[in-house]
Amino acid sequence: MKQTWRWFGPNDAVTLADIRQAGATGIVTALHHLPNGAVWSVDEIMARKRLIEEAGLTWDVVESIPIHEDIKTAAPGWQAHADAWAQSVLNLGECGIRTVCYNFMPVLDWTRTSLDHELPDGARCLRFDAADFAVFDIHVLERPGADADHPAEIVAEAARRAPGIDRDALTGTILAGLPGSEESYTLDQFRERLATYDGIDAARLRENLAAFLRHVLPAAKQAKVVLAIHPDDPPRPLFGLPRIVSTAADMDFIAGIDESHANGFTFCTGSYGVRADNDLPAMLARHGDRVHFLHLRATLREEDGLSFHEAAHLEGDVDMVAIVSEALSIQKARGVELPFRPDHGHQILDDLTRQGGAPGYPAIGRLRGLAEIRGIIHALSRNRAA
Template identity: 65%
Template sequence: MFHSWRWFGPADPVTLSDIRQAGALGVVTALHDVPNGTVWPADRIAARKAEVEAAGLVWSVVESIPVHEDIKTGAPGWEEKADAWAQSLTNLARAGVKTICYNFMPVLDWTRTDLVHELEDGSRCLRFDQTALAAFDLFILEREGAAADYPAERIAAARAHFDALSQAARQCLADTVIAGLPGSEESYSLSAFRERLAAYDGLGAEGLRGNLAAFLARIVPVAAREGAVLAIHPDDPPRPLFGLPRIVSTVDDMAAIAAMADTPVNGFTFCTGSYGVRPDNDLPAMFSRFADKVHFLHLRATKREQDPQSFHEAAHLAGDVDMVAMVARIVAEERRRGVSLPMRPDHGHQILEDLRKTSTPGYPAIGRLRGLAELRGVEHAVAVLT
């Protein structure tokens, strides 16, 4: 695997020097300050690439070029925004950055309800609590029709959870859910969030799937012409939220997307943490079935809790992901294709000095260093023994 590390640009508390010292060879980054729906200028791309290379690293993957909400809903004028997206891809590919991660999650990117959940050993991690999410949906957002999405026992638990929260805790929950997490494409107020949700009324999974197919029909030929590959990220978490459809959550979803454009250019980011939240997802089998279309790897583990709809980020070799089996499949595919797939240790626990420093939620330095070291060790052992 080509060992990479997510970097949020010059304002990231983890510097390029830190990343190189951690043992990474590549950087996964984006032009996060370019407005969604506009073209990434070639000179800005060149400057970012030069900055990364001056530190002795490679810009290995773009994560991500945001897909405008109008593209996802099929709103009038979506074609122009798709063409802007394609021009950004073209500018990146011509600069030598040719692996393009993107997502098609409606309204919100990845969603959590707690950014500093404390584990038994004193470390902290990201957590998704379904009851807390329901409390936000029902009693803070007050989404119309929300009660129909939850069983009576969940509503009762959400009511009790909400009633026990202070006003400050209620605001913290709202901010965590909708104010924008690292790498997210949008940040919303409550009123703006309600408006964005309303734009999806009546669309459903089939409608969203059709809009993805239309988007791919427009951009896959551009990517093929420029020698780039597309890598769609799975839903996180991989199930509907706030009445919104999700279409990148299961093996059947992967099959439907692969059929939209039968070419390796139309590929996947395989995130073990996202897919691993669902107990019905057989990760090694899913990877093997679509291995020739996997262009980027997010390696992390999630742990489903007693409430199976709740989970937290586990250590990279713990949780519900059989990481050794996954790495074995990855190594075999790399040998078959003669490639080194870019990977990054996704997320990480706050440990040691991470606990006393300001870091981007989910992306502490030492926690990810531990994850990268563990994953490199597994990869080395698998490569020697197979």
Template identity: 65%
Template structure:
């Protein structure tokens, strides 16, 4: 398997030299400065690829080429946005970049309520607190009938918590949820989020799934032309939030997406942290089932909390994800495909020096270094035992 590392470009506090020292050989990155919906210029792609190659690394995966909201909503003119997306895919394929990870989450990419949750050992991690999410949804956003979308116990706790929150607390929570996390595709203030949320009125999961099918039908041929493989990323968290539908959350969702366009270019990014939030997802069984469609892996673990809706990032070898079983299934998928599959240690705890430097939330150096070392150890051991 190919060890990769997510890098946010020249402004990332973690350098390409740092990544090479970590032992990774592949880079996962994107042209994050390109506006959503525009075609990535070939000269910019070449310059980024050459920069990575000069550091002795290879650009293995683009994460991601953002899918414009007009496409997700099926708004008038979505076809032009999809054609621009397809041209970017052709441009990337022309430079030998083999895989593009993308997502189809409406408005919000991965969502958390706390970017530095303190654990018992002093480490800090990302957390989704269902009570805070309900506070935002019901009491700050003020979405109509929002209470019906949360567990009654969560609603009751949210009512109590919001009464004790200062205005600064409310503003901080709002920023965390909608102002854009690392790699996110959109960023909002409260009023613009309300306005964009209203555009999804009447769009349920069935309609969103139909829009995804139309998008894939239009863009997968462009990927297939160049031999590039697409990998849809699961929803994070893998259930509806703030009234927005989700269609990449379960095994049935993945099966439906693969059936939309029968092509080796229509594949999956398997994120164990995202899918692992749902207790009804058997991750190892899903990997075995969809192994031939696997193009990229995000390996991380999450821990579901006692309230039935909250979760936080766990160490890579703990939490609710059986990482040994996952690695066994991934190696089997790799062998069946007859090609090396890229993976990256996803997220990671802020440890020691990570907490004292400019560390990108979810993407600290030491925390991911620890995760990569642990994953490398599992994979090494499994290969020796096979």
């Protein structure tokens, strides 16, 4: 399996030299400095590719080319945004970059309520607290009908917490934009954006995803680029918005939109693992012929069944050994080397004082995860060869 690392560009506190020392050989990145909707030119792509290669690494996966909200809502003129997206894919193919991870989450990308939740050992991690999220939805955003979208016990706990919670900090965490999300909102902007989804249910959003893929897949096939959709994070509806990349059934639907190799998946064990009804090894096996990229991380579901936090890579609710074993079988069957990256990680040791690091992407915490996964790969590969 190809060891890769997410890098947020020249301003990332974790440098390309750091990544090489960690043992990764591939980079997962995007042109984060370009505005959403802009076509990625060949010159811009090649400048970034040269920078990576000069450090002794390769640019293996794009994560991500942002998808305009007008595409997701099928607003008039969405095709022009899709054309720009497709042109970026064509240009990436011309530059020899063949895998594009993307997501179709409405309005917000991945969502957390805390970026520095302290664990018993003093490490810090990302966390989604269902009651804190309900405080924001019901008492800060004041979304009409929000009460009905949360269990009664969560609504009651949110009411208890609301008077004492730091509303500005909670709002900033949820709306300011986590790494890779590329967009942030004020409360009023967020309310306006939510309104554009009025009348769009899961079935309609699926139709919009299908329309987008049918529009851009011809360019991907021409460029010999594979598209790899990332699951919802968390994998359930938020703010009354549908989520359509959360379950095995969702994967089946997406696979059926177009049966070509170019229409594929990013298999994120942390995102899919939040749901107890997802059988991750079975899902990976079922669609292994079109899984092009893996995010390997573990989440731990909490007592209320809705809250969760990032666990250590070999702990939590993900059977990482079973996942890696299945990935190795897929590699052998397909004759490919699958890229994976250690996703997220705990802030430990010097991570706790490092300045400028992206939330969820500590250097040493990810190094620990990569080392642990590397150990699984080595052990399983040696046993198979015996």
